[in-house]
Amino acid sequence: MFESTKVAVLGAGLMGCGIAQVFACKQIAVTLYDPYATARDTAKDKIASNLEIMSLSTDALQYINVVGDLQQAVTDADFIxxxxxxxxxxxxxxxxxxxxYTKSTAVVASNTSVIPIKEIFEGLHFENQVVGTHWWNPPYLVPLVEVVQTDQSSDEAIEKMMTLLKFAGKEPVHVKKDVPGFVGNRMQHALWREAIALINDGxxxxxxxxxxxxxxxxxRLPVLGPIENADLVGLDLTLDIHNVILESLNNDTQPADILKHKxxxxxxxxxxxxxxxxxxxxxxxxxKVNLSKYLIEVQNKKGHKDEKES
Structure with a gap:
């Protein structure tokens, strides 16, 4: 399906190298751009190290072309x-x-954790080509990619990106509103806010x-999401609990004093x-080692499951 597809990844840091690795492992041609020679010179070594840790062949490296010319990277790219x-x-x-230098048919994506996509592309005219893609670190081990729709996103651009990511073995989720932090980080940092508040308040x-x-x-979280859990225990019980607890949860709009002090x-x-x-x-x-081992185990289990289903 994507034999002739060309992907440009702009930035050869931790995230950029990981994203390039994901596509290269599916034999998709990737041009990896970085303006700094040191980043370019070490990019393939970083990816090779990742592949070795995952017990994967380094054959994927042949699908990655590392360049320092931005025009060269994006001119013929189908996805940027x-x-x-x-x-x-x-x-x-x-x-x-x-x-x-961008083709009118190219899908153009920003990888960001929290910045609204509309703010990044404000004043730039990409004619409905724009989407957000929030990859999680490390991108070659964490399955999720949030695909964010904004006012410069066409339905076609969203669908193209979702299809590409599914082919690459990711778990894309369509985020229908361009809100700061999207879905994952809003929930994660709501938890962190309460956790830090509990420490702050003794x-x-x-x-x-x-x-x-x-x-x-x-x-439970790997197999039971919060909405599944609410349905499991019953929404009547969920409502009873919320009637008691919500008014006492932290709702500060500024970081906790203990965090700022540290x-x-x-x-x-x-x-x-x-x-x-x-x-x-x-x-x-x-x-860090334990986290990597756990994520590799999850990735391997997912790979075995996908092989059986196919």
Whole structure:
């Protein structure tokens, strides 16, 4: 279906390399652009390392062409996916630069975690070609991609992107309104806000908050989403619970004082050795390794399931 499709990925950082890897593993031609020689020179090594960790062949690398010429990257591309740092102005400048070289039939996507797509493309005229694609880190292991519809999105562009992502083995979800944070990060940070508030208010320790999540509803989340769970326990019970608890949940519109204090004190988490918890390098590395192992197991199970179904 996508034998002659050309995908351009703009940015050869962690996300860009991972996105390029996903398509290359399905034998889709990818042009990976980055303006920095150091990023270009190490891009294929990063991808090869990812493939090795996943016990996959490095044959996918032959489908990736790494370039430093932006015009070359986008001129014949059927899909263009931007994956530069999470700065609105940087993304806007990049899309402004590629506009003259982009095919009228190309689907043009910004990969962002929280920035509304309409803000990124404001003042740029891509004639209904625009969509948002929120890939999750690492993109080659986390199945979800949120496909965000905005006022410059045609139904055709949304459908094309959804179809491509499904072919590439992802789990795309159509986000019908362009709201900050889309769906996943709105729910994730609603949880984080309450978790940090519980610590801020002295209700529970950081260790206790994580223990509660990991040993209760967190165990169910991979197989039981929140709406499934509400239907399972009954919406009558859900309403009774909400009548009691909602008025006491944190609804601050600004970050918690404890979070601002820690950032001001350069207690940034694992990168500085202290955040809500204290971390040695060995402890931080163990968390990262365990997460990677878990995601690889999930990916392998999904791959085996897809093979059986096909």
């Amino acid at each position: 996916i931007e994956a530069v740092p999470e700065k609105r102005e940087l993304k806007q400048q990049l899309f402004s630069r590629i506009r003259p 209700v529970c320790s950081a260790e206790g908050v994580d223990a509660v999540v990991k040993n209760s509803f967190g165990l 950032v001001d004190s350069k207690e940034w988490g694992m990168k500085t050795g202290k955040g809500f918890k204290t971390w040695t390098e060995e402890e931080a590395q163990a968390v």
